[in-house]
Amino acid sequence: MAAETGTPTTLTLKSNDDELFSVAESAAILSVTIRNMVEDGCAGGVIPLDNVDGKTLASVITYMNGISAIPADEEKKKSYRDKFLSDKDFETLADMVLAANYLNMSCLMDAVSAKIAQVMEKKSVGWVRRKFGIENDYTPEEEAAVKEEHKWTFEGVETDDDN
């Protein structure tokens, strides 16, 4: 491995739309899925990642390189993650969370999940439905029954008209 030979090892990753990416092994093994392949000796040629498209993989690799360049300092890593995700729209975040889940990258998975959760926090049910395009398939009676069951969870919710 890299540390033993002194030369950095590079891996080639292939997205499901056949784009190729090279990435330093030391950064790529942030993904437990990739790390397992490396440890099992299956990373010699091209590593196919069947569940990730090129656009998302490019973004994930930017993250891998960025975060692995930061030494063990949780605060700095957190501020990198915040900045990295700050300009991403929901479509991108959804692609990213699926990729992170598939690649088994808990730090990216947690950061994206937390960011999506943050959007929902303290928001009314109507607002969240509109924000994410969630279709309400309850009948009015069913909805009233679910609401009644968790009545107290509606206290402190922001009013609907904030956008």
Added chain:
Amino acid sequence: MSFVVDDRISQLPDDVLVDILSFLSLKEAARTSVLSSRWINLWKHITCLDLDTPASLKSFGHKYVNWVNSVIRSNKSPTLKKFRIRFPADGNSITQWLEFAFSRHVRSLELDFPVYYNNFCFPNELFAPRSNTVLEFKSLKALSLKRVTLRGGEIELFLRNCPLLEQLIVHTAWNIPTIEVCGPSLVLKHLEIVNCTGLQSLKVYAPNLASLRVTSLKGVSLENVPMLVDATVSCDYDSISVKHLLSVLSSCISQLETLNLVLSKSYDRETNELYSYFPEMPKLNKLVIECFSFDDQSLVRFASLIRASPYLQELVLHNKRLEGRLKHRQGDYDAAAINARFRHEHLKVFRFCGYQFCSSNNALVRYILKNCTVLEKIIIDPCVIFFYNRSSRVMLEKSARDVAKQHIEPQLPHGVELVIL
């Protein structure tokens, strides 16, 4: 994030949505059940249960307890990553919630009451063998008890029953007399004992401990802590001297990489001299000093600490000045220490919080600019001043900023950046 047209979020797989909901408090997560039928049961699988406090306790207190009990009955997750109780319910309910958490192999447990909670004593009998339910303590990695009444012995029971415990935090347990964090096979990495004012003795024998935070050094003994690199210690609530501090830290001071000192003892000549007894800290790269001062006290005593840390890269000083007229104590700070020249070849960043224009503050700045040859940045943050009313604080901060610019800028050696916050 702009609005999304299609219902992409509902198409995400269950485990991903459950992960997302695990970042919400239980109340917030439960509310998502109203979104659509896709969401009705997802929140019942979350692995982080954060039992937050209802804002309107009066109307919801009892109902809340019933609601939590029903939530716990319906939770489907076989293991819990995190369980946090912030609601001061009756002792029986809390005990049942704790039993639930341990029956689900909880990894991180936190009890954090809004105020010191006398009506609930930690149930030591939790650890007693029982016939009806199986509790699993071996999964616990992090434990945090804040404002929980402890009578003594609880911490030791946790350490004995939870062999994988890596993080232990105890805040504001006023009646606990002694704590022993001892054992050759402890995997504990982080220990925090804060504001336990009744504590007479804290014994630590923890071969894997990497970071320690204590707000009192009274009765503290550290033994066999070869991995300890990060220490936050305070001489805040007792009048413990620097001499005592050094004797407590004697077994580990030379291995520390980060040291955070909270000093409240007002200046006296004896203390000042004691700083020169600081042994060399060859591994120290970050030093944070928080001190309170009543007047224009000498800060140059900290010059000995800089000298004792030859590889220091970052120095942070929080000078919290208490209200009072600024009395100049000419003569205290222009002692030999400040004029002695030496070269510090690693300090890159000096952050000075609570800077004031007075001779002691300026002397320290001058000292660092003169002797630290690779300094890259000096950050002046004037905002840490206690007890002043708002308008005079704003005024003082503004004048500190102006004066820092006027006074420090002309002294800057080439290549040193001055940042004024």
